[in-house]
Structure formats: structure tokens, C-alpha cells
Amino acid sequence: MTTTVQRWTGREIRALREAKRMSIRDFAGHLGVSERMVSKWEAGGEDITPRPVNQSALDSSLAASDAEAHARFVDMLGLTLPAPTTQETSMSEEPTPGATDEDMIPVGDENQVRHPVDGKLMTLVEAGVFFAGTDNEPVYVPAFYMDVFPTTNADYSRFLTATNHKPPQHWENSKPPIDQLDHPVVFVTWHDATAYAQWSAKALPTSQQWEKAARGTRGDIYPWGSQRTPAKCNCREHGIRRTTPVDRYASGVSPYGIYDMCGNTWEWCSTETEPGRYELKGSAFTSPFLRCTPSTFNDASADMWDDDTSFRTVTPAETMRALLNMQR
Structure with missing residues (x-):
């Protein structure tokens, strides 16, 4: 509460x-x-x-x-705590089949859609140039849609039900922690993230797609601008020492309205740095705020899994439009 x-x-x-x-x-x-x-x-x-x-x-x-x-x-x-919400009092229940962690969030923006396979809310990142890396090098990126939120435990549970993929090592009886359904799934390798992306007819983002979605086109240091504001993300300084719900840091969203592009969990990208190693973006609850810049470089072995590593997915704009047209 x-x-x-x-x-x-x-x-x-x-x-x-x-x-x-x-x-x-x-x-x-x-x-x-x-x-x-x-x-x-x-x-x-x-x-x-x-x-x-x-x-x-x-x-x-x-x-x-x-x-x-x-x-x-x-x-x-001298305040009074509010009564428990419906969501808080139903945490012991099983996830609703087919429901998503974003079901309570209305889709009012014409650039936001729900993906027809996994139901996740996605937003359009328009084609154009953005300033990439610590040197702010101009880079052109074609239009694509990106998940507004990282892949949650609830999302990943539906994927496992559909595919019989191996669950994360900390889940009990192939079920996620009931109090963390809206937290990003962790203890997933690059191979696990790629398997989810293939199942959902999407892909892991390239590091440039991820960075543009996080920083926008103006060269801002953080998703919310260039002001140093640790309160806008789940980083080490807060002492939370665990993941948080994917929609908690509303004040830290990117120019495209995308959450958790700083802190909470590192996210796998499709960009290979050397054979068997792939980029990670975003920093995590284990990261000091100084590392919480979208331009920060990090990579790891595709077999690596940890309690601060997750992912989200993307799809080209033309592919999304074709999928939506097929539903009409």
C-alpha cells in the first residue's frame, strides 16, 4: 500500500x-x-x-x-494509508491468461499499439537521426516500435506456457514469484531473450535502436533530459537492492514514453561485440548512478544470466503495420 x-x-x-x-x-x-x-x-x-x-x-x-x-x-x-487496491489484494491469484502487465494503462496515443502476439504495449520511434554514444555521433535509424516496458515475469510466464521453454532458475515449480509479476524477468540469458523475441514475432533491439529510444533526438544525457536526477530511476544509491515494478518511475520515461531506460535491469541487445558476446543497455538497481546513462557501453557472454539482467523487444514499423492490417 x-x-x-x-x-x-x-x-x-x-x-x-x-x-x-x-x-x-x-x-x-x-x-x-x-x-x-x-x-x-x-x-x-x-x-x-x-x-x-x-x-x-x-x-x-x-x-x-x-x-x-x-x-x-x-x-x-498525520496521513492515513489508503485501503488496499484490487491489484494488491489479488496478488495471491494466478495471472489472468492472456492478460498483460499493462492492461490497466489506456492506449490513447495514436503511436501506441498492442502487439498481436504477446499483447505488450509498444510505441513508435520514428525514423531519423539521433546523437549516439559518448561522442554524440549522428546516426540514422529507421522507424520501429519498442515495448514501453521491459518483459515482465507475467509476460515471460505466458511465453513458457506456450513453448515449454526452461524457466528462470529462481522460479519455483515453473512459476514466477507471485509478488513480482510486474517486475522485469531476470536470470535470463541472451539465448532466452532471443527465444522470447522469436516466439513473439519480434526481435531484440540493436544497441542503436535502444539508445535512440532512451535518449531521443536531441542528445540528452538521460531519458528525461540532461539533469542529474537519481530519483528518476532504480539505481544503487536508493538501496532498494532488487527490481521494482516496471511502471514505477513515471517521471523517468524517455521522450517516447518508454519506462526503465535507466536503472532497474540491464537489457540484452542484438548487437554482437565479438563472437558470443552481446551488448547490454540501461544499467540496473546494482549500478551506481554514474553508470545510468544510455550511452554507457556494457557487454556480456550470451550465456550469462544474473538477477539484474532482462530485456525488451522491438519490431520494424512496416512489420507492425502489416500485422495490424492482417487483424482488420
Whole structure:
């Protein structure tokens, strides 16, 4: 159970900082603002309201707080925890066959579609040039659709049911942890990720496709811009030490509305760096924030699996249009 803040003022900001037991310096670095800014907010109390971009970062910081910090925050403000939601009270149930982890998210953008095979929400990344790598080299990438969220445990479970593929080593009785259905699937090799992509009639992204989807076309350092804001992703500094739900960090989405392009889990790409090794993008909950830039290079053996490695898939725009036309 969680609570939300409708309007952040200096009062709520101070309560959150103290609930997280952070100094003004640490909290400022956590949000990507100056120490002077945090002090100004707190001194202003209920008479001061941060800009929307900072309110969004505060939302993410509260959502990412552990249960103890969250309880302290609620107690300091004299709030009451909301009643459990339908989703929270049904976590002991089996995943609904055919349902996806994004079923509660409306598709209002004309550039967003659901893939006809695995049902995942995908968004269009238009053709054009973007600035790639640490040197911001101009690179042209044709149009493609990418999964808005990483492949979750619920997604991967449906794949296993359809194919009898081997489950991740930490699943019990071939079933994912019931409290992590909306977390990215982990302990998957490049071969596992490729098998899912083939089953769903999609592919793993190239490293350039992945980076463009994360950074956009302006050469921003992070998905949300160039402001250093650790609160917008699940990285090592938060001390969560595990994956988080794929839709948690709404303030950290990319220009295309794609989640978790920084932090949470590394993601397999189709780009081979040398025989048997492939690029990984995105950083993870195990990564320091300094490594959480989409331009960061990482690779691994195709046989590697770990608790911080997952994937998402893509499909060319023309292929998606053909698939959708076949359904009409």
C-alpha cells in the first residue's frame, strides 16, 4: 500500500527527506537539485510549491521509498494509508491468461499499439537521426516500435506456457514469484531473450535502436533530459537492492514514453561485440548512478544470466503495420 501527494510543498518535502533519513546535501543530490533549493523549499513550508518537473521527481522518490521510510513519512504528516487496491489484494491469484502487465494503462496515443502476439504495449520511434554514444555521433535509424516496458515475469510466464521453454532458475515449480509479476524477468540469458523475441514475432533491439529510444533526438544525457536526477530511476544509491515494478518511475520515461531506460535491469541487445558476446543497455538497481546513462557501453557472454539482467523487444514499423492490417 502506498500514498500519494497531490501537491508538494516545503512541508511534505521536509517530511520526505527526514523519513528517508537523508541530509540536505544527500537529498539534493538524490533529486538532482541544489542544496540551496532544498533549503528554500523547506524554509517556505506550505507557502512554496516546486516546479512540475521537481514535483515529478518527488513523486518518484516517494514511490521508491522502502516500507519503513514510507511509514515514517505518513506518520510525520498525520496521513492515513489508503485501503488496499484490487491489484494488491489479488496478488495471491494466478495471472489472468492472456492478460498483460499493462492492461490497466489506456492506449490513447495514436503511436501506441498492442502487439498481436504477446499483447505488450509498444510505441513508435520514428525514423531519423539521433546523437549516439559518448561522442554524440549522428546516426540514422529507421522507424520501429519498442515495448514501453521491459518483459515482465507475467509476460515471460505466458511465453513458457506456450513453448515449454526452461524457466528462470529462481522460479519455483515453473512459476514466477507471485509478488513480482510486474517486475522485469531476470536470470535470463541472451539465448532466452532471443527465444522470447522469436516466439513473439519480434526481435531484440540493436544497441542503436535502444539508445535512440532512451535518449531521443536531441542528445540528452538521460531519458528525461540532461539533469542529474537519481530519483528518476532504480539505481544503487536508493538501496532498494532488487527490481521494482516496471511502471514505477513515471517521471523517468524517455521522450517516447518508454519506462526503465535507466536503472532497474540491464537489457540484452542484438548487437554482437565479438563472437558470443552481446551488448547490454540501461544499467540496473546494482549500478551506481554514474553508470545510468544510455550511452554507457556494457557487454556480456550470451550465456550469462544474473538477477539484474532482462530485456525488451522491438519490431520494424512496416512489420507492425502489416500485422495490424492482417487483424482488420
